[in-house]
Amino acid sequence: MVVNQMPIIDPKNFISSKARSIGAGSNVESGFYNWTLPTEIENPITLSAGIPDAGSMPVQDLQNALNSVLETFRNESLRYGGVQGFLGLRTALANKYTLAENHEYNSEQFLIANGSAGCIDLICDAFIEPEDIVLVEGPTFSGSNRTILGHQAEIIQIPLDDHGIQMDEIIRIVRKLQNQGKRIKMLYTVCDFQNPTGTVLSAARRSELIDFCRSHQILILEDSAYSDIYFTSPPPPSLFSMARGYGVLRVGTFSKIIATGLRIGWIQGQRDFINVITQVKFDMGNSPLIQRALAAYMETGKLNIHLDTVRTIYHQKCQMLSDTLTKHCSEYFRFSEPRGGFYLWIECLQGFHASEIRELASSKGILFPLGSSFFLNGDKDDDKHLRLAFSNASITDLASVGPGLESVCKELIM
Amino acid sequence: MVVNQMPIIDPKNFISSKARSIGAGSNVESGFYNWTLPTEIENPITLSAGIPDAGSMPVQDLQNALNSVLETFRNESLRYGGVQGFLGLRTALANKYTLAENHEYNSEQFLIANGSAGCIDLICDAFIEPEDIVLVEGPTFSGSNRTILGHQAEIIQIPLDDHGIQMDEIIRIVRKLQNQGKRIKMLYTVCDFQNPTGTVLSAARRSELIDFCRSHQILILEDSAYSDIYFTSPPPPSLFSMARGYGVLRVGTFSKIIATGLRIGWIQGQRDFINVITQVKFDMGNSPLIQRALAAYMETGKLNIHLDTVRTIYHQKCQMLSDTLTKHCSEYFRFSEPRGGFYLWIECLQGFHASEIRELASSKGILFPLGSSFFLNGDKDDDKHLRLAFSNASITDLASVGPGLESVCKELIM
Known part of the structure; x- marks a missing residue:
């Protein structure tokens, strides 16, 4: 049989450099490091x-919301929901942040994806090229390291102290890289109750960081996964609100505040940034049913x-x-x-x-x-x-x- | 104020070549071409x-399945479901194909993502590099063209006739490209009730195509979105089953057979191919609740x-x-x-x-x-x-x- 003599298609000969960049045995290999x-x-x-x-977990409330959405929006909740996500959920998120930060936000600034992990992936797709430099906190959430490395960027870790990421270290490293003629594309930070250290970036450093990144044309990716989970008083104003959104993309998620299995996160950014991100979103969005149920849940005030x-x-x-x-x-x-x-x-x-x-x-x-x-x-x-x-x-x-x-x-x- | 004099971060200076590759005004610009x-x-x-x-749409059955899953698997259905997707759904899919194609498949060959669009995106992430050549049918589903172009591949369209993609045209084009020293990485085909032409690739051409692609080391991406929607008799055996999975990745979806808003599709491939795809899956999976509900729905035999x-x-x-x-x-x-x-x-x-x-x-x-x-x-x-x-x-x-x-x-x- 001729067929059997033909060479088998071996994935090794097809694997993209993106897939190769998350190499076997690396610390971020699986995204679910053997913890x-x-x-x-x-x-x-x-x-x-x-x-x-x-x-x-508000299982009963979510279940009620799912049932009510399915009964009221039989067709719409089971049809393509659009690349940017369900308008009602984006509006509910805009209202939430408007109220919390005393600054007017709107639904057009939001895009919904599979958790903040999916959001960070999309942001890298839209803005990161192979060999770009991305600054992160050292240590930081390993899943984000994995995503950034998966986009073939070079990661440089900036140490933290009790007040968050160290400004003098950022300044030193950026100067050194610029002397080498290198451009730093992005800074990824979890400034509220950081994963894994629990630190909060101080208010003073926040404004310093915004000014510094703006003057050095470094895009800030602010991961707000834990911002709502304060024990007695909220953290300082977000980078996004301090910068009025200029040069900052914020990602948020229902994973930590409700349940990780919802797989609903969001990107908030200036409209022109969101437009670029929609260019690289190829998956026709995620479940409008769950998006609608979350919007319904939020509209009742139950999230608060x-x-x-x-x-x-x-x-x-x-x-x-x-x-x-x-x-x-x-x-x-x-x-x-x-x-x-x-x-x-x-x-x-x-x-x-x-x-x-x-x-x-x-x-x-x-x-x-x-x-x-x-x-x-x-x-x-x-x-x-x-x-x-x-x-x-x-x-x-x-x-x-x-x-x-x-x-x-x-x-x-x- | 110094801050105001600082240059604003302009997305134009940050946009990746991936995002640029889906250019304004192109036929595949938005993925939702103004139809x-x-x-x-x-x-x-x-x-x-x-x-x-x-x-x-089996709304009541889906609603029952969702409620039953939420009541029985309160925690598991609202927690991270794993990068490859819920085992029960992968098993149900393996059983479905095993029965339909009289060949033993297993759950390890499946990976779940956001619809077949999300699956095709992942396959491109894993196997397509900028400037790779991908063959597609001309015409074909515009969303897939958009995804492939978004990965900066070069697309070459192969004309169809009443029996599907034309083998002599493929042979001619591949020979021409190889003479130019170019490598063809992948062939994307919707061989059953093609979108948009409705054609079915004939059985004879299927085996010709498999042999040809194998001997030229071209990976086949078989989009099975419509395979189950035959009117009187099923289409010829799938490329995946004919090739026993070697060198073929098949994508399927619940979008056309149940509802587009489920946003659940799957990739079926040999284990070593699935392993590569998990390397580039950064979004921690999609909703385990919907995956579990679909598995429950399938297990009752209601899908048939x-x-x-x-x-x-x-x-x-x-x-x-x-x-x-x-x-x-x-x-x-x-x-x-x-x-x-x-x-x-x-x-x-x-x-x-x-x-x-x-x-x-x-x-x-x-x-x-x-x-x-x-x-x-x-x-x-x-x-x-x-x-x-x-x-x-x-x-x-x-x-x-x-x-x-x-x-x-x-x-x-x-």
Whole structure:
């Protein structure tokens, strides 16, 4: 048979440089870095992924909204919803931000995609070329690193301190790159309750950062995933509102404030930026049914009530984790208690290797990722941090983290 | 104020070559080419988009499935569903194809994304580089042309006849390109009830095409959007099944068989191809709730019953449109009656310009796209075809298309 002698099509001969840029074995290989080591303990305490408290999810309200939308908009909710997303949801988002930031926004500034991850992918599609330089916080959300690297950009990490990304470091690095004749295209920042460190960029640095980026023609990508999840008082005004949207693209998501499985995020930007992004959106949009249900849910005012509830929940959880670690592990760990978000960022003292702690903790049924997952070069950059996500664990589980990790550290010292 | 003197960030200085490649004014500019001219007629007859019959959509069954999934899998249905998509839906799809094609498929060969448009985008991300050559049918679905051009590939259109894409033309063009030292990366084909022409690739040409592409190391992208929508008998075996999946990626979707707003499509490919595609999937997947609901719907066997229903509906609609045009317009139009799908592809006779017919028809309340929308260079390539989508129009509306277009043509002759 002639057919059998023909060469098989081997994907290796077809793979794009985009796909190759996310290489096997890299720290951002799968987008779902192996944060959870295997454990033999039955019901382990899981402090891994940044997912909402399961009990808090407004399942009944979402279900009611879905049913009402399907009954009222039988056809429209099951038909193509348009590339920019359902107008009603974009209007609800514009209203939300207008109210929160005391500045008039409109639906034309918004575009809906698959979560903020999908939004960041689209922004890279529209504005990032191979070899462009993108500045990110070091450490930062590994999924965003993966997306940016997937667009073949060069990532440079800027260190953080307790007040967020360090301006003097940005200035130094940008100057150095410009001396080399290189252009910096974009800066990606999670300035509110950052993932993984929990830090908030100070108000002073925010205006400095905007001025600096504008004068150096660096586009700012502001990831607001956690902005609404403050414990007692909101973070400083967003970069987007301070800059009146000029030179800033903001991405937001329902993943952290309602449920990660909604897969609905949004980009907010000046109309001319949104226009460019629609040029590279080829997937005909995502589910108008879910977009309509979320709009209906928001229009009832229930989102605001829900946000108050979850702020209290995460504040309590954070407090519990923080208290138990302070009580049991303060000789071993240092951390700043965050004022919002999902994460406690732990620095291991006494020369502990984070990887050793994680391994032993896993064997005892406490699961969490290494801090190195959030650095570009993984454990080459860092083996002294841990990220503990308190958002999805129960209060009871969180209470036992202190004693658990205390015994881990004691065992490692012996 | 210093801030005001600073240069504003202008998107023009940031736009990627990917975004630029979908240029303003091109035939594929928006992905939603202006198919519908404005009309002053109140309820016009709309033969524009390829969307399912509204009455056929199994809204109640989908609603039941959504509710049952939300009640049974409260957490799982609202949490990240994984980059490859919900296993249950991939299994249901594998079972569907296994049964239909009498060949064992498995869930690992499937990946779920936002409709087949999202799937084609991902395939281009994974395998297409700027300047790669992609062969497509001429004419073909404009959205796919847009996606391929958006990946900066060069598209070459291969003409069709009544038996589908012309093999001798492919052979001639590939030889010519190879003589120029150029490599052809991919061939995109809608071989079943093609959009826009309704043609079916003959069984003989299918095996010729597979052999030819394999021997020339051309990856086949088989778009199966309409494969299930046959009127009396199914199309010949798919390229994917004939090739046992080697060198073929097949995309499918629920958009045409259930509802376009589900935004759920799938890629089927050999495991090593699917692995590459997961490398460039950055959006953390789409809604697991809808994926689970569809799996539940399929598991009840209701999809098969639904398919039988819609086949009858579209057959009747096609017949009605075909009959009325034959009766009223056979001096002006030539067409082959399709054996499935959503479209009638009309060739205008007597030197009529399609654009003139469309304009006058619109003013009388009959709306449809020009055939030129499906060619790469629009009306430079073609001004003699029309595409009439019968899928969403009512039988009554369809019955009046013949007399309506007859009067248009008569008026144009005068």
